[in-house]
Amino acid sequence: MSESAPSAPPAPPKRPRRAADGLRPLEGPARASAYVCEAVSCLSAQSHDILLKLGEQVSGAGLKDVEVKRVGCLLLCASGPLVQIPGTGQLFSNVRPDDLDAIVEALADVTPGEQRAPEAPFFSRQRRIATENSGRIDPESLDDYVEKGGFEALRSVLTSMTPAQVREEITRSGLRGRGGAGYPTGLKWNTVAKAVGSPKYVICNADEGDPGAFMDRSVLESDPYRVIEGMAIAAYAVGASEGYVYCRAEYPLAVSRLRKAIHSAGRAGYLGLHILDSKLGFEVDVRLGAGAFVCGEETALIASVQGGRGTPTTRPPYPAVAGLWDQPTLINNVETFANIAPIIRKGGAWFAGIGTSTSKGTKVFALAGRVVNTGLIEVQMGTTLREIVFDIGGGIVDGRAFKAVQTGGPSGGCIPAEFLDMGVDYESLVGVGSFMGSGGMIVMDETSCMVDVARYFMDFCREESCGKCAPCRVGTTQLWILLDRISHGGATLDDLAQMERLGAMVQRTSLCGLGQGAPNPIFSTLRYFRDEYLAHIVDRVCPAGVCAIEPAPVPV
């Protein structure tokens, strides 16, 4: 791809580099830097205090050439607050604001060009595309983003590619939607581009409601400009003029960073009328979701953006043909948009070279549960579960035995140890009865009861069901009652058979993906852990010791 076509408009003038809020800017170039994570999980553990105190102590120690900088997520979230010295690769975890001497000393010792410490496997096994800037730039600084190649892709698209060429490049990359189902992104863009109607809309789905998932939040908090750039490229490719980011209100930091980013991108000419002096006009606005899981479903999301109650409607018509205000609408997930700029910069063929035959690129997962290293990981498609759990995740805590990994959230399933060597991609997960979902990955050991896991997810679905269609509204509650009965030891084998019949019926007849996916945790746990169900029913024991089994009734 030609990086600078002859007609490329001049880059906006560079403003002097500012350090993060509350810190004095450096006078000269920095010899060493300390990156303090200010994504929400570290922030909530006082990382902003750490930033300010570290700044004070660094100047107190007379280190005039040391920069202290706010950055986005440093990935190892559970060990926060995190501070990194990028020059040496040293990472300080569980930092306390009153105990910063070690960091100041390390900063004093940094000599530029020094050998980097070998990275821990948690980092070295990852492949970072969507999160490439996360923890490396100040998320609120447009200059930082531009310095790392930001908006280069948008510029080259506007100056040297036709919309059709952009869509072709995305199709060539093999990128598939990261919001769950893995629909080919290029195909979706082509459908919207061909759909008749004006104006067209681009919506970024940042509703992220799966329990335990926080990939999209992290991308928005750490690198909001990347999502905006992806959306602007999409707008050019499909002919849209207005965009919305639908973000849940529970993510105030992501929303505020996004709003700031939209504002400063607009002032710098990356949004608005005549973007980068081209014909493209594209505005982005933020819409807040009120925390209903079902509002992540695209038709419910559109109803919610329109100001209505967020309930799904039957498809077809698909949003690509008749979406927001009945106009053609492109809906993609945050992570999908975050992959767009790198694909344009490095080419679709480069992206298609990563991953497996059907699933290209990388996937960000929120690794949680009973593993040593919990946090955010981005791995190549096709990485095995064993690598994820044992190399990146550092194995099971307390040296216990691995039991299963849950993916796909409330529509997903539990994958047992026999599939640890399976490479993770869209097809393989479905093959073992689970689902990619948005990227939650919960590792479980022998202390987890599978009946309890299924019951937990069914409880979630029954509360989050929008109540529109009978099979989901009533069925999820009835399935939950049956699971509850099993977990208390009060069920019969007939109840189990009935639960399987009912689950199949809910799956087949529900209106939207929530109801259709809700019985999946039951089916996948039954597939691999039926003996646990039988233990609860027949022997009235919970093998993992989680469920409170009631004593058998005494015959009179």
Add this chain to the structure above:
Amino acid sequence: MTTVHTFRINGSDVAGTDGQSILAVATENGIDIPTMCHLDGLSDTGSCRLCVVEVAGSSKLTPACTTLVSEGMDVSTTSEQLCGYRRTIIEMLFLERNHICAVCVANNHCDLQNLAEELKLDHFELPVIAPKVGIDASHALFAIDHNRCIMCVRCVRVCDEVEGAHTWDVMGSGIGVRVVTDMGTPWGESTSCTSCGKCVQVCPTGALFEKGRSIGEGSKERRPFLPYLKNQAQEPELT
């Protein structure tokens, strides 16, 4: 110019025009597909799922009321599995709240009752939910007993689409959903309600009823003032 599509329902050839639903064509051809939320004259929501049918070539079931006909499609409405699913849906609706026909104003005038009979539902197997839900009798003429509501939202639609008042809407989630008047204020205090009674007229069960009617007296045909809304519970012939 309208395009005509020929296709098959249950093996017989039928024809429908562009924009017609499977349900409309089936009805024209005397093929009965059970429905509950559907009412001629109101928009379709595809929410009760009773009218789901199989279309050859698709693994998914699709509601006949919202699926438009297309050339050459092969629709099947009566497989044993579909009938089983429909029976389960009716069973679910009965078990979700508190339906005791013997003391209901709509006894013998009830779509739910009729469908249960039609689908040969003779016993319940699934767990009973029946939470405690309320009654709103604050309106001078009408009352709503949420125990008998099956969330077909016909009242919401008729109020919005025909009367234009939009008094009714839906609130809550899961089995906690309720139809509400004026964002949840008591019906009697509603400032948007015109007391036209359309909602009562279209209610398929005894959830919405005229005050003063006793058990079994909730016939919707006594005052047929919504002739354009068809297919409500067929009244037995008076002899």
